[in-house]
Amino acid sequence: MPEFGSDSSFPTEEPVCIGIDLGTTHSLVSVFRDGKPELISNAHGDKLTPSIVGVLQDGQIVVGSAARELRVTAPERCAWVFKRYMGQERKLKLGDKEFTPHELSSLVLQSLRDDAAAHLNTEITDAVITVPAYFNDHQRTATRLAGEMAGLNVRRMINEPTAAALVYGFHAREEEKNLCVIDLGGGTFDVTVMEVFEGTLEIRATAGESMLGGEDFTDRMVSAVLAGEDTQLELAELQQPLRVSRLRGECEKAKRLLSKEESCKIRLPDQDGNFAESPKTYRLTRAEFSRMCD
Structure with missing residues (x-):
């Protein structure tokens, strides 16, 4: 067999x-x-x-x-x-x-x-x-x-x-409890309250915002560097797409750095998205970034 x-x-x-x-x-x-x-x-x-x-x-x-x-x-x-x-x-x-x-x-x-x-x-x-x-x-x-x-x-x-x-x-887990799960992602944000009982999870309430996340915090920084608001950021993206896309990458790095440091410098690209040998910089503190995001 x-x-x-x-x-x-x-x-x-x-x-x-x-x-x-x-x-x-x-x-x-x-x-x-x-x-x-x-x-x-x-x-x-x-x-x-x-x-x-x-x-x-x-x-x-x-x-x-x-x-x-x-x-x-x-x-x-x-x-x-x-x-x-x-x-x-x-x-x-x-x-x-x-x-x-x-x-x-x-x-x-x-x-x-x-x-x-x-x-x-x-x-x-x-x-x-x-x-x-x-x-x-x-x-x-x-x-x-x-x-x-x-x-x-x-x-x-x-x-x-x-x-x-x-x-x-x-x-x-055996004990009964209520949990609050906060999920702030790159583009969406939701908060959910759930109940745990007898080994099961049951959602009691949830609320969310589909247009709020880390990408928006980065955009606020880009807007500040461009010395404008969101509407002007959209205009800049149309007029100087390479400059804005390169600057967004620099701002993403700066956002992460401000999680550890009190301040940082952002390199400023030219209109074609290139950096000079000694590029101009924009200094930003963690406190300033917090106020932008408020």
Whole structure:
């Protein structure tokens, strides 16, 4: 009698199911192994994949880090923060191509799926995807459609705060309690109150703002450096796109630095997005940045 597994008539193993955090600024993919989630690195060795899609001059589509670089040199060929527009009937133009928000999201999901397949050395067909707790039916349907377009069977969509509570094991604790999960991301912000009882999690209330996140804090800094308000920032993006895109990258670095330092200097690019040998700088303190964001 053949050993178990040597006969092809035996049932095959259940397909690997990955977990995906489809974020506004960055996305991640993981697999649940040995009793805990394990983050999977992308082709560049990074856990975080920028949620950015770009189109090269030859029409090739790039996702992640490559698209982030293109965002600086050719911002008119890139799209980002499109998660904010999920479920809306709008088109985003990248060069001579047009995409809906869920089509762009599907390209990010496909990239994550491919990274997981390469890491696990197996075909990936199933996934669980997290969504903001305040997402409505249209936004959830668009997310599921994006997963299907990426070749994934979306088993479930889980609210992001619920996923966070599950990872930290609150559902496995015996005592009853109320939790408040605050999720401030790159482009969206939501607060959820949930109740833990008898090993289950139940959402009691949630509120969210789909147009508030880290990208907006960066934009406030860019506006201050340009000595204008948001409307003038939009005008500057149209008139001097390379300058603004390069400056946004410098402001993103400065924002992170101000988490540790009391002040920093921001290099100022010229109108073509280039830096002089000794570029002008803009000094910004943490207190000034806080006032901008208030």
